Amino acid sequence: MKITFHGAAQEVTGSCFLVETESTRFLVDCGMYxxxxxxxxxxxxxxxFDAKSIDFVLLTHAHIDHSGLLPKLTKAGFAGTIHCTSATADLLQVMLLDSAHIQENDAERAKRYAKSRRARQAVNEPLYTQIDAQNMLKQVRLHDYDREITPDTGIRCQFRDAGHILGSAIIEIWLTEGTKTIKIVFSGDLGQPGRPIICDPTIIDETDILVIESTYGNRVHKDMTATEAELITAIEETLKNGGNVIVPAFAVGRTQEVLYHLHRLSRLGRLHHLKVFVDSPMATEVTRITQNHMDLFDVAARDLAGWHNLGKDIPFLYFTESVAESKGLNQVRSGAIIISASGMCTAGRIKHHLVHNLPREECxxxxTGFQAEGTLGRRLIDGAKRVRIFGDEIPVRASIYSAGGGLSAHADLPALLAWTGHFQRPPQHTFVVHGEQTAATDFAESLRQAHGWQVSVPEPGQEVMV
Structure with a gap:
């Protein structure tokens, strides 16, 4: 049996792992960089690898860095089944069609602005189209948490709640060849315990091989008290100064969590005179999907009044419905909290709001989330004085606040060590993935120090026999 680390090896995005037995080849995730x-x-x-040779895919969750290349996989000849949780399947319907739309628009825009025929010919075609995404979605099969499935002969699997986003899963896999059975656990992205809305990650107590994420493998998140204080300060100071608060937020998970906190803090009287706009069609649709899966929420989220009818029972909340409404927000000079995607400021409507508000020192x-190296959001966090958006140099005069730690959908170092501490015996080997090189290396060393485990940080493309 062999695992090849085709993505998320010494980096955070592009999650893709190929598992091979004597008779079967399957992927865990197929994500975009x-x-x-x-x-x-x-x-x-x-x-x-040859897409046609892949028998099936196990998908941990719907985030694009885990699912975003699935339509490309189908387009390349993959004809098997994509297994995931029910909530993940619902999210894929929105996220991958949106991703395809972005691919098509970006390619068309690049061709339109190319200065010569040769330049236009050099522009990449879309990774996939909306038709490609729709074809791929026909291959998705839904599963409940904690129910064993048999995707192929000699292979048993189970999806367990990872506590990361709606529908996210830890995947337990049992592979049998002859008289030998080996268990592999892919953690997917593990959530931070104690966060609102989503339940805590399921405890796993036994495995032979562990493949575990390390996004925040060398960090300790702010506690929720500090995070709420940062959020309140950012909003109150900005509104007092006559500006707007621009909130880049992932459409899946983070937008809904920010809304939860704003609603809760408003009800407690800690925030006043709010006017919140969710300016992301995908975030709006995901919020509707979220409301359809209240059974996956923790008790506090289910009990918070108004959460069941966002936009109706929360008077300060508005969802933009059209491009014209989105553009209209750029005429608002003060008093608005604008939540928009993408969460790392790499695409979407958030870039327009940054263009109009970054130059204003009152804004x-x-x-609210992790910012990967090379992204616009990372440059803002790192203190850039000027950033390039839509080809123009934009001065950064607005204040930059970070509440991402306490709101993070990823477990921090103490939480990762606590989760791994429940294993009754050490895995035969642990592979640390889905973290920038320093974070992954530091977390691997922490696992050795805390548990005495045998741990590796695989290189991109590395093959290992298990």
Missing amino acids: QGGRQASTRNHEPFA SVLI
Whole structure:
């Protein structure tokens, strides 16, 4: 049996792992690379494996860095089944069609602005179209948490709640060849315990091989008290100064969590006179999907009045419905909290709001999530005085706040060590993935120190026998 680390090896995005037995080849995730100038080039490169030879895919969750190349996989000849949770399947309907729309628009825009025929011919075609995404979605099969499935002969799997976003899963896999059975656990992205809305990650107590994420493998998040204080300060100071608060937020998970906190803090009397706009069609649709899966929420989220009818029972909340309404927000000079995607400021309507508000010192940008190297959001966090958006140099005079730690959908170092501490015996080997090189290396060392485990940080494309 062999695992090849085709993505998310010493980096955060592009999650893709090929597992091979004597008779079966399957993928765990097939994600898109995000951030940095090389991301588009890498996404357009041919797969390092024959897509036609893949028997099935196990998908941990719907985030694009885990699911975003699935339509490309189908387009390249993959004809098998994509297994995921029910909530993940619902999210894929929105996210991958949106991704395809972005691919088509970006390619068309690049051709339109190319200065010569040769330049136009050099523009990459879309990774996939909306038709490609629709074809891929026909291959998706839904599963409940904690129910064993048999995707192929000699292979048993189970999706367990990862506590990361709606529908996210840890995947337990049992592979049998002859008289030998080996268990592999892919953590997917693990959530931070104690966060609102989503339940805590499921405890796993036994495995032979562990493949675990390390996004925040060398960081300790702010506690929720500090995070709420940062959020309140950012909003109150900005509104007092007569500006707007711009909130880049991932459409899946983060937008809904920010709304939860704003609603809760408003009800507690800690925030006043709010006017919140969700300016992201995908975030709006995902919020509707979220409301359809209340059974996956924790008790506090289910009990918070108004959460069941966002936009109706929360008087300060508005969802933009059209491009004209979105453009209209750029005429608002003060008093608005604008939540928009993408969460790393790499695409979408958030870039327009940054163009109009970054140059204004009375405004602020509230960062609420992880910002990968090479992204616009990362440059803002790192203190850039000027940033390039839509080809123009934009001065950064707005205040930049970061509440991402306490709102993070990823477990921090103490949480990762606590989760791994429940294993009754050490895995035969642990592979640390889905983290920038320093974070992955530091977390691997923490696992050795805390548990005495045998741990490796695989290189991109590395093959290991298990």
